[in-house]
Amino acid sequence: MTIKVLVIDDSALIREVLTRTLNKDKDIVVVGTANDPIDARAKVKQLNPDVLTLDIEMPNMNGLQFLDKLMRLHPLPVVMVSTLTTKGASETLLALELGAVDFVAKPSADLSGGVEAFGENLRHKVRAAAQSDVRGRSMTAATAPKTVITPPRTMKSPNGALIAIGASTGGVEAIRVVLSQLTNDCPPVVIAQHMPPGFTQRFAARLNEVTELEVVEAQDRQPLQPGHAYVAPGNYHLRVERSSGVLKCRITQDELSSGHRPSVDVLFTSVGKVVGSMAVGAILTGMGRDGATGMKVMRDAGAYTVGQSENSALVYGMPRVAFEEGAVVDQAPVEQIAGRLAAALMRLRKAA
Structure with missing residues (x-):
C-alpha cells in the first residue's frame, strides 16, 4: 500500500526538502504541497491524503488552529515538523495534545545536522502515522x-x-492520562518515551503542570523519591540501579536498543532485574516492539504488568507484541491503567 502525503509548510525550501525526502522510498508518495492552512484545507478535500506533515508557524492560520479544526471536523493522521526551540517544543507538545500523531525536528535553514537521518526518521514517523487510528478514536x-x-x-x-x-x-497523551490519575503518595515513576533531545525537558515540565506529581527530566544517579516521576532524557537510556540500598536513575548513552535511545526495553529490563516483584509496569501506544522483551523480564521477576488495549491505543504495536509474547498480565484502556497499577500496589501493601 502506498501512503499518500500532503506536505504543509510556508517555506518553499522546506516543502522541497520534505517532498524529496518522503519520495525517496517507494511506499510513500507526496501527492501535493500547501503553503498555508487555507491552501491545505482545499487540497485535503481534493487529494484525500493518508497523512499530513504540518508546520506550526504559518500565515493566515497557524498550524495549531488548523490542527484543532481538522481533528474535530475531518480527523487525519498528522506528523508535526517542529523547530528545536523552547517555544517550538511547547507548541509541539500542545499539537500532540490536540491530536497530532507524532513529530520530527525540522532541519536547520542551511540543511545541516544530518538530512539523511532526518529523512529516515520522518519516513518512519509517516509510516507509523499511516497505521494509527485517529478516525476510529475520534468516532469512539x-x-x-x-x-x-x-x-x-x-x-x-x-x-x-x-x-x-x-x-x-x-505516548505523550497516553502518559499524561495515566499520570494525571496517580496520587502524590505513589511510589517513584520512571518513564521512557521515544523523543529526541530538546523536547524531553519540556515534556517533563508539561506533565509537572498537569499532574499531582513532581515530574522532572531524569539526571544521572538521582535518587528516586515517592510522588516523583522521572522522564528519560532524549538520546539517553534510563536505567534503575540500587546503590547503598537506594533506588537511583542511571543515565547512559551506550548503543541503541531496539532501534531507540531512550529504549523501553533498557528501562524495563533494569527494573525487572533490580526491583523485581516490587515493580508494576505499563506499556502504552507505539509502533514496533520496543519494551516487549524488557516487560517479559519484569513479569518473569514477579512484577505486575499491563498493556494498553487495542481499541484505546493510537498505534497498537508495542502493546500488541508485549501481549503476544506473554509479557503482560492484563490489557486495559488507557483511562483504566492507573487504576490497575493502584490495585497491584495495594496487593503489595497487603503482602508487606
Missing part, C-alpha cells in the same frame, strides 16, 4: 457512552516499590 470518543473513571484515592506502597511506563507514537 464522540459516540461511546461516558464511563465514569474513579481515580485511586491513594497509591501508598511499601518502600522499594516502583512504577515503570514505556511508550512511543501517541
